[in-house]
Amino acid sequence: MTDGAGRPPPAPLTALEIAYGSALETADAPTRAWSRAGRPPSTSAAEMARRAHAAYQALADAVRPALAGGRCLVSFSGGMDSSFVLAVAAAVARTDGLPPPVPIILRFTDAPRADETARQVAVLGALRDHGPLGEPLVLTIGDELDFCGPVALRMLDLVGPQVPANMYTHLPLLEAAAGGTLLTGFGGDQLIGGHGRRFRPRTRALAALPLGMESALRPPADLPWLQPAARRRCQELLTARRRWRLLPARQRLIREAGSRFTQVALAGIERMADRCDARVGHPLFDPVFLTQLGDLLDVLPPIRRTPLFHLLAGGRLPAVVTEQHPKAVLSEAFQRSATREATAHFDPDQLPTDVRDLLDVDRLLSVWRDRGPVRSNALLLHVALARQGQPISPLSPLSPLLPPAGPGAG
Template sequence: MLRPTPFDIASGTMLGVDPPTLRAVPPVVPDPLAALERAVLPALRRPPCVVSFSGGLDSSLVLAVAVRVARREGLPAPVPITWRFTDAPRADESAWQDRVVTALGVGETWEILRAGDDLDLVGPVAGRFLHRYGVRHPVNLHLHLPVMELAGGGSLLTGLGGDQVLSGWRRPPSRSTRVRLARARALARELPRRHRPRRLFPWLPAELARQVRRALRAEQRAEPRLLGPRIAWHVRRRDLVVTRSAFTAVAEDHDVIPVHPLLDPAFLDGLTALAGQRRRTSRGGLLAEIVGDALPAEVTAPRGKAHFRDVFLRTPTREFVRSWDGTGADPDLVDVDALRDTWSRWPIPSGTAALVQQLWLATAPSPLRFSSQLTPTRPAPRGPAAHDRAHRYGSDAEAIS
């Protein structure tokens, strides 16, 4: 398993791009949808085939393709598993989850997991994860731990890679003259403020902060403009390489085969052939072009992007950062006084999330024993739309009635 370095953890960044590799044989370019269908087959053939389903575009596409292939091939139906959160309205995708599940007709197999503080950076689930695996990238990987436990002995389908290969960082400028003028006026108002001294990464020693800022900006500038080269570049970035490595290691620990169809080489070849020379594309529009009328319209319909900060920054993290006394920090990588000052304001910067986990782990005693296997109890079904499962990760876990 590839691990984040102390520099990665302190800076909250995962920088670097692997060099390109040459293929000895030119790829056979398939239809992107046909490539996705082939990519999900190994997972469907190893039931239970669990799908990490959030209701976003990427996971909706993967679920829809898996359902289509399972029905065509006479294989067991995939099992969508969804997290729902309390007190995190910006992360609420329940409306789209319901629409997609209804359109696909998979309500009977749908499992809903519920969390309050359970998925906090150092909450009950993360605590189990950190004591077993240490700090990994990404810092929210622990939310998949209960999902992998439920998939034990089977397989797991994810939408990993969609953010990178279907859009990347670059966003097309608005064609609306009104929007462009509004942005220009806002920039003019902000211009004096932009000249004020501003330090990024204030919790790092000054020289290290400058190095991180320069490296980050260099990597952002290096992102190719055309979609095809951009796909190949993002797939080689350490961010995605380390994520896949950690995902695979945790899955194998639970006898689960992880499959990420949106990173399948054949799908990437087909996507590049379809749209690789484009500069501007929207994820929703591209997906609609890929699937045509083969899947329900709800799968690729435009929707807002959920934000999960309030899922991972909850009471356990707030209490830890308020009480942290400097223990465990490397003074060569972290300005302790500056970090304590940064953490005196809530919410804390997302760039310090890995530090929260590292420093918590340095002070939290390891449990003598902990269960690596989740054994949920199923309540009486409440209706055909879904099954809710109550997982008692900690004292604040919700009971499902």
């Protein structure tokens, strides 16, 4: 049996992963050799530009089938990853004479820190000046994307709890893409970001120790809702995961693309797409693009996301696409009245027993009062809701989850 992309489906979340709040990687982290990683070879500017061009062309090749295969929507938040995917798709449509991609946008009306309207308008304006672009579809968001709101509840009925727990935000986009394809910028944080770190000798020295010793020397993980033994095990697994940062770029990309988190997340969104009669593509995970990106990163010194995107664009895209800007704070849109109500009436006995046994429930409820569940494992709320044993949202075919999408985005 395989999922929608032909991969074997990942194993279900373990009790520890549910208690922690996300997928956890195994502890088979490399050791010692990391601290001996050498500096990248000296490479000419022309060779760097050649490798950057090859990576850009691989990304263009990754989006082309979606554009050629019918109606193609691009999930567009205004963030750097989705802006880059949309810009590449628009450039491919222009040069190949294909129908232009249609940006689909979630526009937050009552969450100022989540709103990226100004950035969206700037990027879309620049892309229109660069060539044809499909008329944007704008979904206006009030409370609908509350973590325990109508969209999340429908996801729970369709496919159950997912990782990351806010995966339900893709659901209205996938319903709008029914019969066609939705392209996302998923993966940018893992694959494009994180290559600009410079590590102190102490960090490399710790990574050369046996994993258990490094884990014990690290500051304790901020997981007060877990029982001590569960917290220690998470600390060890998170320490192993943290060691990936020191890997050479190509090895890090391989680890990130094949990680349990990635496989669980991709399988979840593919299941949702199937239920919505839509296809979904994640160009940043295209294997040829990742190979070419690894070739480029192999010869670069540490580089942050903004200059890396600028290098990949190579002057082919409007400058605003690769400009740095603050990330939106989406928790403001997720943690609203429905979540507060669900938190107030949370019954830990609705959780599986093996999950419940890993929790310090009093501490969990205290943390939820102080921080809110979105910042401290709201997955537990979804698991509890999904175990009620009866449908928790209307499931009429293609029932609108949000107000109808409207054209225009400035």
